[in-house]
Amino acid sequence: MIRFLDLQKINLAYQQEIEEKLLxxxxxxxxxxxxxxxxxxxxxxxxxxxNHAIGVANGLDAxxxxxxxxxxxxxxxxxxxxxxxxxxxxxxxxxxSDNGLVPILVEPDxxxxxxxxxxxxxKITSKxxxxxxxxxxxxxVFSDELVSIAKKHNLKIVxxxxxxxxxxxxxxxxxxxxxxxxxxxYPGKNLGALGDAGAVTCKDDELAKTIRSIANYGSxxxxxxxxxxxxxxxxxxxxxxxxxKLKYIDDTNQRRRLIAExxxxxxxxxxxxxxxxxxxxxxxxxxxxxxxxKERNDxxxxxxxxxxxxxxxxxxxxxKQLAYKEMNLLSLPITESIHDEVLSLPISPVMxxxxxxxxxxxxxxxxxxx
Ligand SMILES: *Cc1c(COP(=O)(O)O)cnc(C)c1O
Numbered sequence: 119m120i121r122f123l124d125l126q127k128i129n130l131a132y133q134q135e136i137e138e139k140l141l142x143x144x145x146x147x148x149x150x151x152x153x154x155x156x157x158x159x160x161x162x163x164x165x166x167x168x169n170h171a172i173g174v175a176n177g178l179d180a181x182x183x184x185x186x187x188x189x190x191x192x193x194x195x196x197x198x199x200x201x202x203x204x205x206x207x208x209x210x211x212x213x214x215s216d217n218g219l220v221p222i223l224v225e226p227d228x229x230x231x232x233x234x235x236x237x238x239x240x241k242i243t244s245k246x247x248x249x250x251x252x253x254x255x256x257x258x259v260f261s262d263e264l265v266s267i268a269k270k271h272n273l274k275i276v277x278x279x280x281x282x283x284x285x286x287x288x289x290x291x292x293x294x295x296x297x298x299x300x301x302x303x304y305p306g307k308n309l310g311a312l313g314d315a316g317a318v319t320c321k322d323d324e325l326a327k328t329i330r331s332i333a334n335y336g337s338x339x340x341x342x343x344x345x346x347x348x349x350x351x352x353x354x355x356x357x358x359x360x361x362x363k364l365k366y367i368d369d370t371n372q373r374r375r376l377i378a379e380x381x382x383x384x385x386x387x388x389x390x391x392x393x394x395x396x397x398x399x400x401x402x403x404x405x406x407x408x409x410x411x412k413e414r415n416d417x418x419x420x421x422x423x424x425x426x427x428x429x430x431x432x433x434x435x436x437x438k439q440l441a442y443k444e445m446n447l448l449s450l451p452i453t454e455s456i457h458d459e460v461l462s463l464p465i466s467p468v469m470x471x472x473x474x475x476x477x478x479x480x481x482x483x484x485x486x487x488x
Contacts (some may be wrong), residue, residue, distance in 0.1 A: 120473050122427040127468040139358040154357040166293040168319035170326035173352025177280040177302020180316040181213030184298045187328040194247035201249040203233035204453040208436045210278045225452045232259035248274040253282035256405035260287045260295050281405040283309050284371045293319045315356040370467035374404040377465050384478045407465040414459050424480045429462045
């Protein structure tokens with residue numbers, strides 16, 4: 119059986135280092151707001167190239183906190199609009215609606231599945247205050263034109279970097295391309311903790327201070343509360359694990375790239391649409407390897423029958439969810455057809471060459487006439 123993602127194997131690769139760090143966090147007697155979190159924040163900021171990194175409880179909180187801080191700063195307010203890709207994980211939208219902001223959905227580009235940058239400007243109104251870009255599946259979405267549009271209309275660019283840590287655009291890492299970024303360290307992400315964890319990176323000193331205090335009950339000084347904040351912390355145990363794994367993120371992302379290259383070169387089934395490798399391979403960290411197939415459900419059962427586990431990211435688009443009843447009637451045909459046809463193949467740094475070969479061979483046999 120080839121698992122979609124073998125988290126045990128992924129983490130056991132660093133068993134000794136992680137166990138040592140965990141033991142020292144355990145024995146220190148200090149479990150929140152300590153040296154482990156501070157170390158990780160410093161290392162993450164350095165890795166991303168950003169001025170600030172703030173450890174928080176999860177990726178959704180990271181995004182919620184960014185928009186909440188902009189609201190506290192008066193940069194935007196309830197009822198304002200934020201441009202967001204229609205083809206994304208629902209958390210991107212939840213971060214907005216949780217803050218009373220209105221998500222304005224934009225269709226994806228058919229080849230990258232990322233937001234179509236050329237369709238953004240048409241959606242901008244006097245209420246638009248930000249563009250939330252999502253580097254979906256691990257692929258950078260960014261351009262000089264996006265920056266000009268944001269400047270022209272005075273919009274913030276926020277990155278949902280949950281799937282793309284380590285991706286790089288013209289020498290700049292994701293998480294440092296826009297004004298602020300949210301990271302998720304959910305166990306299955308490219309940099310995964312042993313539970314929930316997340317972070318915000320940003321350039322602006324004041325924004326960083328506000329986010330830090332909102333995440334801490336709205337307080338900078340203990341028992342003095344300036345915002346109606348929340349409790350969203352990165353604990354010492356998770357920070358310790360993440361500090362170890364961050365050192366290896368470039369290596370593990372590179373291993374993902376090699377697997378993606380093999381899939382792209384060796385899968386030859388005409389029923390399958392493969393993703394394209396960006397001209398600059400650094401622009402993709404292959405959090406997911408997503409193929410398209412009109413007979414997606416048959417393909418998934420066929421793979422399952424042959425011992426290969428796959429997942430669908432995602433089966434129902436956000437605008438078709440009951441949670442977003444007000445959007446259910448929107449027509450977003452590209453997004454909808456993507457959701458009907460996508461299938462994610464196993465990809466991870468611990469997959470062996472022979473497992474990759476097996477996946478390729480089985481896919482090439484699907485409904486093949488030869
Ligand atoms: C995982 C993910 C999130 C949310 O992260 P959590 O840590 O699970 O809260 C947000 N956006 C995208 C695109 C994600 O993939």
